[in-house]
Amino acid sequence: VEIVGAPIFNDTKNLKGAVLVFHDITELKRSEQTRKDFVANVSHELKTPMTSIRGFAETLLDGAMEEEELREQFLTIILNESQRLQTLVHDLLELSKLEHDELKLNRKLINISSLLDDILPIVSHQAQQKNITFNTTVKNTIEIVADPERLKQVFINLINNAINYTPNNGNISLSIETIDMFVRIIVSDNGIGISEESRDRIFERFYRVDKARSRNTGGTGLGLAIVKHIVEAHQGSIKVESKIDKGTTFCILLPKQ
Numbered sequence: 001v002e003i004v005g006a007p008i009f010n011d012t013k014n015l016k017g018a019v020l021v022f023h024d025i026t027e028l029k030r031s032e033q034t035r036k037d038f039v040a041n042v043s044h045e046l047k048t049p050m051t052s053i054r055g056f057a058e059t060l061l062d063g064a065m066e067e068e069e070l071r072e073q074f075l076t077i078i079l080n081e082s083q084r085l086q087t088l089v090h091d092l093l094e095l096s097k098l099e100h101d102e103l104k105l106n107r108k109l110i111n112i113s114s115l116l117d118d119i120l121p122i123v124s125h126q127a128q129q130k131n132i133t134f135n136t137t138v139k140n141t142i143e144i145v146a147d148p149e150r151l152k153q154v155f156i157n158l159i160n161n162a163i164n165y166t167p168n169n170g171n172i173s174l175s176i177e178t179i180d181m182f183v184r185i186i187v188s189d190n191g192i193g194i195s196e197e198s199r200d201r202i203f204e205r206f207y208r209v210d211k212a213r214s215r216n217t218g219g220t221g222l223g224l225a226i227v228k229h230i231v232e233a234h235q236g237s238i239k240v241e242s243k244i245d246k247g248t249t250f251c252i253l254l255p256k257q
């Protein structure tokens with residue numbers, strides 16, 4: 001609590017009392033803490049790949065370059081880590097635009113099927129590599145007024161997560177249908193699931209249930225925060241249901257107009 005006080009005097013200039021104003025600054029402190037945590041997280045996430053890039057480049061220059069096997073191995077690490085940095089910076093900029101309402105949605109009438117034509121070949125290929133069965137159901141022709149690039153991002157992030165957090169030979173399904181004035185998108189997997197405590201937090205920036213696992217699969221911990229912002233920018237809503245070791249289902253409702 002922050003207290004601001006002022007004395008009150010009577011006509012003869014004697015102290016009569018005081019006014020005290022109590023400001024509840026809990027919310028202010030909390031958002032300050034969130035901002036500090038965010039900066040600390042960003043620094044840490046950027047530092048890790050940078051340290052690694054620098055270290056391997058130095059080792060190469062110190063002589064490892066002479067050995068063909070090491071050279072290839074170290075250059076591959078440098079390439080992967082720089083790709084990681086690129087994804088991270090891209091996601092951070094994206095999130096920052098979304099959070100500052102700077103992102104102007106480029107809304108137009110789009111056909112969901114043609115949108116999926118751009119995405120499905122990529123994600124199906126990723127699913128195949130883990131021998132995951134990927135089913136898509138699009139009921140009738142679905143049209144929606146939305147930003148096509150942002151909507152693609154939503155699909156890609158959710159499906160990538162479903163693939164990353166589902167063991168080999170699993171099942172993933174994407175189903176899209178119109179319900180009254182809304183389009184409902186459901187992405188469901190039979191993967192590792194999310195505990196009840198974590199479920200409320202997965203939309204926070206950098207929150208990951210298992211940091212090592214997320215990093216190994218190329219995750220930045222920002223994907224769902226971005227998804228939620230995009231959905232809300234379209235006046236939609238997102239919900240998640242999950243059971244540990246049974247699977248996870250994300251359900252999005254977007255107004256058609």
Ligand code: ADP
Nearest residue numbers: 161162165202208209214219220221222223224
């Ligand atoms: P990440 O880049 O780590 O995947 P996200 O913001 O996309 O970041 O997701 C946050 C966390 O939520 C993930 O690290 C993971 O722990 C959990 N998560 C997201 N999707 C799923 C899913 N389909 N199944 C299980 N856990 C998930």
